[in-house]
Amino acid sequence: MNDIEKNLLLQVADLHDVPMGAYNIREDGALHSRQSTESIEIITKKDKPGIDIRIKPGTKNESVHIPVLITRTGYSEMVYNDFFIGEDSDVLIVAGCGIHNGGCETSQHDGIHTFYLGKNARIKYVEKHYGEGSGTGERIMNPQTVVYMEEGSYIEMETVQIKGVDSTKRHTKIEAAAGCEILITEKLMTHDKQTAVSEMDVLLEGEGSRARVISRSVAQDESEQTFYPRVKGMSDCFGHVQCDSIIMHNAKVRSIPEISANHVNAQLIHEAAIGKIAGDQLLKLMTLGLSEEEAEERILSGFLK
């Protein structure tokens, strides 16, 4: 790997080199490298671009890394990845896409990740998006995540987009059976003229299913963000949506949470707030010896931590 590739890998997967355990590294549409393990099998799809990831029932303490790197200007792709998570397994899945665009043409990654969680399966799914490169070409990422959860399964989903993605449209859809638990944390920062739209549909179908959605964002410069987190309760369930945005400069933020209950015992809450950095927060950190710029940076990084 060259330095550009290594840095992208570090940014999207916290990896310094090829990871331990199962992995699949895709670069400019081609397979860079892959490793399956005894219990995690990665297979190339035959009918369309993408892979199937099959995790055997009862697999515990294992991880799968499937970073996507794009370094060629003008390259666009649409990828389908399907995850079959066996019953009672407990695994970490790290996806993510890094685009280095040094040219003047648009580079784009669109992906649909579909998860089938077996009974009592648990996953932590981390997805980081990152863009860089001095070229004028745009860096676009449109991820879709679809999750079907069988009884008693658990997903913790963490999505992070901090830098360099010019345009993103994200859609997350989750269907939860009885006793399922969902924790989604979304962290987003946009700057310059970037735009980001994040839609989310969480369907709490089963008795005792629970969902928490925590969305934190920072909009800087001329950027624009729109959030549509929607949670629907179809049974005796609990859902909590919390959206917080810090707005700066000439940015625009829209937050349109929706909760809808179709059952008398559905308990749903949403909170949404947009505001600039409070003056007394800056002043407090300045009394600790930070400059105003340093104070701002610490407040933002704490907020997005």
Next chain:
Amino acid sequence: MLEIRNLNYTVKDERGKADILKNINLDIEAGKFVVITGPNGSGKTSLAKAIMGLIPGESGEITGSIKYNGQELTGLGVTGRARLGISYGFQQPPRFKGMQVTDLLSIAAGKILKRDEHCALLSQVGLCTDDYLKREIDTSLSGGELKRIEIATLLARDVSLMIFDEPEAGIDLWSFSKLTETFKIIHKQKKETTIIIISHQERIIKLADEIILVSAGAITKRGSVEEVLPLIMNETVSDCVYLGGAVNE
């Protein structure tokens, strides 16, 4: 050494102009423990903020001079004053969504603190540490907890002037004892550190080398505990004794 000369602070309000601080003259020698007391609205917080540089230009006019160790502070921002060794614990500290107690204490210390260093700081303000290290400084903290973390941020720094603004507010009795003990220890151990505490608490007042009584924007009395305490015990403002007896009021 803190030297304040002819300090005036005037704001515009509905009735035209209001004098918040009126010709304050005050010298405080290095290493002293001073308590500033006085009724609500008398200008104590304004005086502390003027020293720390926290009064923004647009909120009114400040004239006069404040020198710290011979250096004129006028024209110096908050950061500059902080770097001279001045510190101020807010009467109403801000909350920081997402930031953890350990993050804030490390910012205050100017380096990443180790676990036992965090613990030492938090135990000085009566917070049982393991519960608090990873807590976020958001609305999940009570007023008293927030206040004690605020005090810990001053203890984390290496400063020569500490100004605490009503540190007792919202704090339970047990933690309050711990806190007064901490102030006593700092005063004893850090001989060069000047401590200014704005307080209504008799137990804090009794620790002081000197009491300064502020009333309606002016210093009305200075003296030792023996001289000033009987005066404030008797003093009533609009027929109300302002000195706090209980801690949790």
